[in-house]
Amino acid sequence: MASKTEHKRKVVEILLLAFEQNKSVNYICCDDALRYTRIRLLMEYAYKVCNRYGKIFLSEDENACALVLFPDKRNSTFKSLFWDIKLAFQVIGLDNISKILKREKEIKKYHPVMPFYYLWFIGVHPYRQGMGKGSSMLQTVLADAKQMGRPVYLETSTLENLPWYKRFGFTIYAEMDFGYRFFLLKNNTPANE
Incomplete structure (x- = not known):
């Protein structure tokens, strides 16, 4: 079994590679020479937040992962405030903070x-995509949500992923425009089905 540090490294690496070209992620991270580093820091931030206020899934073969957040469990602590401040300075950049805060307010x-x-991130290592690993991970997440009796919500800016999500019972309940199309999806599968 991998150590906590190794577990985090593997999850962050999968998400970094899977989301490197993602429109929404690149909207949050400053598009400059440090973009790759900023995306890594964003994924490390998401890992920490989900480790404390949600769940982290890593497939047995360590090629797929998911980060889940329970927004109702998240509270403000000194540590979480520190993480948010680091995110603002190291990932978003001072020039983008108001733009990102406005975006998050609209989504919420x-x-x-x-x-x-809240399925914040789900990703598969790029060399393992198209092999059913993402579908298997999503089934794991949906089964966990069903067991908890909670509806699943997520967002995507990847138009190509919409048919995939729809196959798993997700519906688009809102669409937004941030200079790219941004879709809000939900899956309301009842817990007793």
């Missing part, structure tokens, strides 16, 4: 008031 308007299961 569409989130439910009730407790839900």
Whole structure:
């Protein structure tokens, strides 16, 4: 079994490679010479947040992962505030903070008031994509959400992923424009089905 440090390294590496060209991720990270480093720091941030306020899944073969957040469990602590400040300075950049805060506020308007299961990131190592590893990971996540009795919400800026999500029962409930199309999806599979 991998150590916590090794587990984190593997998850961050998968997400870094899987989301390197993602429009939404690149919107958050400053598009400069440090973009790759900024994306890595974003994924490390997401890992820490989900480790504390959600769940982290890594496939047995260590080629697929998912980061899940329970927004109702997240609270402000000195540590989480420190993480947010580091994110603002190291990833977003001072010039982009207001743009990103406005974006997050708009997205959160569409989130439910009730407790839900937020699939923040799901990724497969690029050399292993197209082999069913993402589908297997998504099935694991959906089964966990079903066991908890929570609907699953996620967002994507990858148009090509929409049919895949729809195969798993997700529906688009909102679409936004941030200079790229941004889709909000939900899966309301009842817990007792």
